[in-house]
Amino acid sequence: MSEEKKDLYHQDPFFYNQHEINQSSLFPFFNDNNPSVYNHPVTQTLQGFDPSFMTFTDCLHGSMDYNTLSRAFDMSCNSPSGHQNHHLITPIDTNLKKQAAMGDSAGTSENPSTPNSSVSASSSNEAAGEEESDKSKKDKQPQGCEEDGDEAKSKKANKPKKKEKRQREPRFAFLTKSEIDHLEDGYRWRKYGQKAVKNSPYPRSYYRCTSQKCTVKKRVERNFQDPSIVITTYEGQHNHQCPATLRGNAAGMLSPSLLACASIRPSFPQQLLTQFLPTNNQVDPNSMFYRNLSAQQQLQLPDYGLLQDLVPSFSNRQKP
DNA sequence: CGGATTTGACCCGCGC
DNA sequence: GCGCGGGTCAAATCCG
Numbered sequence A: 001m002s003e004e005k006k007d008l009y010h011q012d013p014f015f016y017n018q019h020e021i022n023q024s025s026l027f028p029f030f031n032d033n034n035p036s037v038y039n040h041p042v043t044q045t046l047q048g049f050d051p052s053f054m055t056f057t058d059c060l061h062g063s064m065d066y067n068t069l070s071r072a073f074d075m076s077c078n079s080p081s082g083h084q085n086h087h088l089i090t091p092i093d094t095n096l097k098k099q100a101a102m103g104d105s106a107g108t109s110e111n112p113s114t115p116n117s118s119v120s121a122s123s124s125n126e127a128a129g130e131e132e133s134d135k136s137k138k139d140k141q142p143q144g145c146e147e148d149g150d151e152a153k154s155k156k157a158n159k160p161k162k163k164e165k166r167q168r169e170p171r172f173a174f175l176t177k178s179e180i181d182h183l184e185d186g187y188r189w190r191k192y193g194q195k196a197v198k199n200s201p202y203p204r205s206y207y208r209c210t211s212q213k214c215t216v217k218k219r220v221e222r223n224f225q226d227p228s229i230v231i232t233t234y235e236g237q238h239n240h241q242c243p244a245t246l247r248g249n250a251a252g253m254l255s256p257s258l259l260a261c262a263s264i265r266p267s268f269p270q271q272l273l274t275q276f277l278p279t280n281n282q283v284d285p286n287s288m289f290y291r292n293l294s295a296q297q298q299l300q301l302p303d304y305g306l307l308q309d310l311v312p313s314f315s316n317r318q319k320p
Numbered sequence B: 001c002g003g004a005t006t007t008g009a010c011c012c013g014c015g016c
Numbered sequence C: 001g002c003g004c005g006g007g008t009c010a011a012a013t014c015c016g
Helices: A003-011 A012-023 A035-039 A041-047 A054-062 A066-077 A093-101 A121-144 A256-262 A272-274 A288-292 A295-300 A302-308 A312-318
Strands: A089-090 A172-176 A188-198 A203-209 A217-223 A229-235
Touching: none
Parallel strands: none
Antiparallel strands: A089 A172, A172 A229, A188 A203, A203 A217, A217 A229
């Protein structure tokens, strides 16, 4: 990424979307100041594709491409109004990022919304596969070679010389207005690194899912231009159930975000639905939201049904 | 004491 | 080839 682009990115979260990755979804719903925003863009957004077949989860699983998602979301993205509680959901393709990083050629000069500029999920999944093999290679390496003493010390220098381009899993970035850096999403994370971010006073933290064999990672950083905005980037897909689900999920015992987590399939980027919910952390356990979700629904409800529960207007629009 | 966090070192890809 | 920056490792430290 060029310096100029980086600066733009920090100054304007939307730049992340429009200029760097060409894909985005801006969710100006659940505006704290406007409860009616409930039935606003998300409804439109989800009507962009049949949610019974095309869920966000499906997207992550590769059954729909980013193009579709982007188009659907774009229906709700174009309003720059109400910066109060914007949430950006960004399917990031690392190849696109690289293109953008290459300079003006790919990322900035094209129309950000050009459908052809997106990359299908399948290609991303291929990349994910390669990444996985690459990663597992890396992870297994210490155990694989039985080295001792000095050899162990120099193990990093003895890495396999085979040069495979490192590929990354599909990423999804969320912009969340929050005082808390590490937002609760129902999964357990272990911090494994922290780096200073260039041109930003706020560090970037690296987290890894603590579940065995789960390779999901996330990065958390603050927008230095607007410190109240947390940028969370998920990479990979959970291969296990949400711990919050397993812990037992009596209604009213879980925070809305955990409940949302429990309501969906494991690989879903939980914060997405977290953002669907009112974020005032003081949700009445007797509220419609809680009462509408039975334990079974929480676990098995199709996304469509879930959204009906979460977004009443969604139901209304679907079934006038 | 075990798990989580911190933090400096290291690796890797990329641009110049 | 070199330097830079992002990402990861792992020993040290913290903490419940």
